[in-house]
Amino acid sequence: MRDSDWKIIYELHQNPSITKVSGLLYKSQSAITKRLQSMEEELACRIVERTPQGVTFTKEGEFLFQMAEKYLQLENETQEGLRKLREEHKETILLGSAYTYTKYSLYDVLNPFTAAHPNISVRVINKQSNYLYEMLMEGKLDAAFIRSDYTAGVYHELVDHTAAYCVTRDPVDLDALPSMEQVAYQTNQKTIGKIEAWWMERYGTTLPEPAEDAGYIEFAFRSIAAGNRYLLCFLPDNFVNEFQLTLTPLLAKDGKQITRDSWFIYKKEKNRRAVVDELIQYVEKHVKIRG
Missing domain, CATH: 3.40.190.10 (Periplasmic binding protein-like II)
Incomplete structure (x- = not known):
């Protein structure tokens, strides 16, 4: 018998209709019927009797159904056991x-x-x-x-550069920033230091306190989209500008864009x-x- 034969016997016992089982197993009705005939010839016994209402299992068929349950259970336990063994041998990188x-x-x-x-x-x-x-x-x-x-x-291996931008809802002259409200977000101190250094070089003053601390940068984008505020941040080349915000590059006095390195450490x-x-x-x- 083939491995798939046990599945046919099991499903046919649960659903005593060759039409239903052919749909469950994605096989044609004729293929199911042929496999039943082959099993009966191989085992020299009748497995099912055909009736207008479907099929009924013979005593031999009931015995084979019990064996099919055990076989399929063993197959499932084997696959699960192998999966667990594979998981046990997996090493985790943090x-x-x-x-x-x-x-x-x-x-x-x-x-x-x-x-x-x-x-x-x-x-x-x-x-x-x-x-x-x-x-x-x-x-x-x-x-x-x-x-x-x-x-x-x-x-440390250098893996990326990200450029600095002033993010606003509408186009803005950077000279107007000191009179506008700033939205801040959570980032590391070295990134903040780069922004503060740019501000000092451009305006000769310390970076003003933000009007809002949005937490995550996605919340800052939402806040910028809703009003006349600005956000100073670094964005990758593949940034998805879902709010259609205006991105104005931050340039040093020598004309070079302010950038931040990303590292694998x-x-x-x-x-x-x-x-x-x-x-x-x-x-x-x-x-x-x-x-």
């Missing part, structure tokens, strides 16, 4: 990722790696870059993708796990920005 890196870049980076390494599980921890750096130094992460230069005492360890080395090698080969 990977930190800054919020905006996760949203715009991380899974484009990770998906090819995880597809090529089915026995590696990657657990992503989203936090601000300064917290991720601290977690890495404390041994709570294997590696991290961060925004800004939190690179002291760790290996990991600790200097002699006994690093092989799976972490595989991720590092992957980033080095496929993600790192050269030159």
